[in-house]
Amino acid sequence: MYRPGYDYAKAGVMLSDLVNEAAIQEDLFASPSPDQDGRAARLLSVMDEINQKMQARVCSARQAGSAAYAMRREHLSPAYTTDWDQLPTVR
Numbered sequence: 001m002y003r004p005g006y007d008y009a010k011a012g013v014m015l016s017d018l019v020n021e022a023a024i025q026e027d028l029f030a031s032p033s034p035d036q037d038g039r040a041a042r043l044l045s046v047m048d049e050i051n052q053k054m055q056a057r058v059c060s061a062r063q064a065g066s067a068a069y070a071m072r073r074e075h076l077s078p079a080y081t082t083d084w085d086q087l088p089t090v091r
Contacts, residue, residue, distance in 0.1 A: 002008070050058045078086050 047058050080086055080088065
C-alpha cells in the first residue's frame, strides 16, 4: 500500500445526520399541513371521545394550558436580535 517517493496524507469521510426516511421526527411547534389526509380530524374526534368517556382530560401538546402554568415574564431577557424595537440606541 505504501510506495516510496509518494506523499501521503491521512484523510477521512464523515457522514452525519443519516436517518431512516420513515423515522424523521417532525417539528412540534410547526403548523400542521392542511388536514394531512384527514388524520387531524380523526385525531381530534378520538380525543373528543376519550374526553367524553373518561374523567381525565386528554389534550394536544401544542395546546395552551391554564394561566397558572404560563411563563412568568418579570425577568424576561431582552430580544435584541429578534425585535427591532428592543435594539439599543446610541445617542
